[in-house]
Amino acid sequence: MSLAQKFLTGLFGxxxxxxxxxxxxxxxxxxxxxxxxxxxxxxTAMGQNKG
Incomplete structure (x- = not known):
């Protein structure tokens, strides 16, 4: 996990x-x-866009 990912995960937590x-x-x-x-x-990625 990169430093940016760790930072964003911590911020979200x-x-x-x-x-x-x-x-x-x-x-x-x-x-x-x-x-x-x-x-x-x-x-959306699965083709079931919820509009």
Whole structure:
């Protein structure tokens, strides 16, 4: 894993932990955005574009 990948992984991890711990955060919206970030490009690559 390159230094850039480690940095981005750590940054993502810190963001997710912050979302879960601090009060007043919009946890469901963050999880939905993360799900879309993964599923939409994968669906497009498989030819099942969700529009």
């Amino acid at each position: 810190i963001g997710m932990v912050t979302t879960l711990i601090l009060p007043g955060r919009q946890t469901p919206k963050v999880f939905d955005a993360a799900r879309k970030l993964i599923s939409y490009p994968l669906a």
